[in-house]
Amino acid sequence: MTNENQSFYQTIPLLFEQSAGLSSRGRRGVLLPKTGVEETPLPNELLRADLNIPELDEASVVRHFTRLSQQNFSVDGQFYPLGSCTMKYSPKMNEEAASQRGFRLSHPLSSDTCNQGSLELIYRLQEALKEITGFEACSLQYAAGAHGELAGLLMIRAWHLAHNNSQRKRVLIPDSAHGTNPATCGMAGYAAETIPSDENGAVDMAALKEAASGDKAETLAALMITNPGTLGLFEKNIVEINQIIHDAGGLVYGDGANMNALMGIVKPGELGFDVMHLNLHKTFSTPHGGGGPGAGAVMAGKTLGAYLPGPVTVQKGTPAYCLEQPASSIGRLKVFNGNFAVLVRAYAYIRAMGAAGLRQASEQAVLSANYLRFLIKEHYPTPYGADRPCMHEFTASPDLGNDIHTVDIAKRLIDYGFHPPTVYFPLIVKEAFMVEPTETESKETLEAFAGALTKIAEEAKTQPELLKNAPHVTPVGRLDDTAAARNPVLRFEGN
Numbered sequence: 001m002t003n004e005n006q007s008f009y010q011t012i013p014l015l016f017e018q019s020a021g022l023s024s025r026g027r028r029g030v031l032l033p034k035t036g037v038e039e040t041p042l043p044n045e046l047l048r049a050d051l052n053i054p055e056l057d058e059a060s061v062v063r064h065f066t067r068l069s070q071q072n073f074s075v076d077g078q079f080y081p082l083g084s085c086t087m088k089y090s091p092k093m094n095e096e097a098a099s100q101r102g103f104r105l106s107h108p109l110s111s112d113t114c115n116q117g118s119l120e121l122i123y124r125l126q127e128a129l130k131e132i133t134g135f136e137a138c139s140l141q142y143a144a145g146a147h148g149e150l151a152g153l154l155m156i157r158a159w160h161l162a163h164n165n166s167q168r169k170r171v172l173i174p175d176s177a178h179g180t181n182p183a184t185c186g187m188a189g190y191a192a193e194t195i196p197s198d199e200n201g202a203v204d205m206a207a208l209k210e211a212a213s214g215d216k217a218e219t220l221a222a223l224m225i226t227n228p229g230t231l232g233l234f235e236k237n238i239v240e241i242n243q244i245i246h247d248a249g250g251l252v253y254g255d256g257a258n259m260n261a262l263m264g265i266v267k268p269g270e271l272g273f274d275v276m277h278l279n280l281h282k283t284f285s286t287p288h289g290g291g292g293p294g295a296g297a298v299m300a301g302k303t304l305g306a307y308l309p310g311p312v313t314v315q316k317g318t319p320a321y322c323l324e325q326p327a328s329s330i331g332r333l334k335v336f337n338g339n340f341a342v343l344v345r346a347y348a349y350i351r352a353m354g355a356a357g358l359r360q361a362s363e364q365a366v367l368s369a370n371y372l373r374f375l376i377k378e379h380y381p382t383p384y385g386a387d388r389p390c391m392h393e394f395t396a397s398p399d400l401g402n403d404i405h406t407v408d409i410a411k412r413l414i415d416y417g418f419h420p421p422t423v424y425f426p427l428i429v430k431e432a433f434m435v436e437p438t439e440t441e442s443k444e445t446l447e448a449f450a451g452a453l454t455k456i457a458e459e460a461k462t463q464p465e466l467l468k469n470a471p472h473v474t475p476v477g478r479l480d481d482t483a484a485a486r487n488p489v490l491r492f493e494g495n
């Protein structure tokens with residue numbers, strides 16, 4: 001640990017070293033008054049002698065949880081440039097909106113008449129998203145982006161089956177795709193087939209044509225494509241690509257998780273996509289990460305609109321807003337109206353921003369990413385599309401020498417108080433380092449982050465072991481990520 005790296009962590013006592021000693025036999029946070037009810041002994045078979053419940057006073061409990069909450073990274077605490085995740089600052093006003101009594105207390109089983117306000121909000125959000133994306137239909141029940149992907153592919157499958165196309169089983173996916181895309185394919189009963197990128201990071205057009213022509217056209221179900229792709233580049237041939245798929249009898253799924261470069265500028269619904277999901281918890285400003293609630297929206301054009309999962313909210317008669325199943329709906333994918341509070345936040349965000357504000361957010365997100373890419377390009381060059389502007393994010397491929405890898409840079413950034421970018425994804429970039437600054441960060445923050453990265457590049461030359469052993473200021477150092485996910489320790493292990 002070096003003195004100049006005064007990270008916020010250093011102001012926090014290292015809890016993990018302390019926690020084992022916090023409990024003390026007989027210590028209590030509260031004493032309940034005598035009830036006057038006669039005590040009944042508990043049945044012996046329900047009692048355990050070895051139940052090691054921590055015994056603490058109230059202040060220790062409050063401090064314990066407050067410290068724990070501060071030991072995690074959060075957008076409210078630090079710059080969080082996690083590529084493809086759009087960790088933008090979410091205005092607190094949205095929380096205020098989502099916690100309005102009428103929304104908070106409305107019961108999903110109460111009648112449509114009682115829920116007119118909530119239904120109107122869902123309806124208005126559907127309309128707003130249709131306007132933003134240029135699609136004709138929208139449904140809003142999904143728990144996450146990947147859930148929306150599944151809905152979209154099941155809609156495509158239902159459409160093919162309705163058109164006697166059961167032999168269409170192949171789904172083409174560019175090699176730069178988000179990992180959820182091939183996983184979704186598998187879940188929907190399709191075979192994912194990789195389409196390579198060309199040297200500019202765009203879809204290899206020759207490979208695409210080959211996979212969608214001749215005999216192969218007969219078995220093609222769909223293309224699943226992200227634009228801008230995970231390299232942060234806009235796919236210039238997108239209209240032609242979508243046409244090639246349609247000419248072969250396939251449909252096009254657009255992964256719209258990242259609308260942060262497009263809002264107010266491009267309407268994907270006008271580019272030939274048949275169905276697309278949006279991540280409301282990314283672009284439309286809901287705090288997420290760490291397993292927080294998400295919400296996907298699924299948008300569809302003329303071909304697939306009737307296949308959307310239902311119910312969707314429609315406006316007609318009295319009561320004015322009601323739930324309705326689209327004509328050829330594939331059915332329900334989630335109970336009630338999904339994570340409704342996330343929908344409220346998205347609506348509040350869209351209304352507060354307005355059309356001009358959303359466009360400005362996109363422009364600012366793109367400007368931030370390009371500025372940051374420029375500031376660090378000497379040590380963190382972008383191998384694909386270096387001569388083109390990037391969109392809301394970019395993927396660099398650092399080579400700092402001395403056997404320093406992206407993971408070392410990421411861990412060292414933690415010492416400087418920054419959340420690391422996404423690493424080792426997309427797979428086609430060596431030592432991938434994927435940065436998405438978002439529009440809500442100031443020029444000063446971007447420059448401070450670039451400054452830390454420049455320092456790290458110097459450290460790689462002069463003190464490589466500093467990077468190899470990073471982080472130095474956190475309660476725990478390098479963890480086995482896989483084991484941590486597979487065998488989490490969730491239980492208090494007291495003394």
Ligand SMILES: *Cc1c(COP(=O)(O)O)cnc(C)c1O
Nearest residue numbers: 084144145146178180255257294
């Ligand atoms: C985040 C993301 C997804 C998946 O969204 P979840 O809400 O995490 O399921 C899919 N595709 C892309 C491009 C993404 O960035």
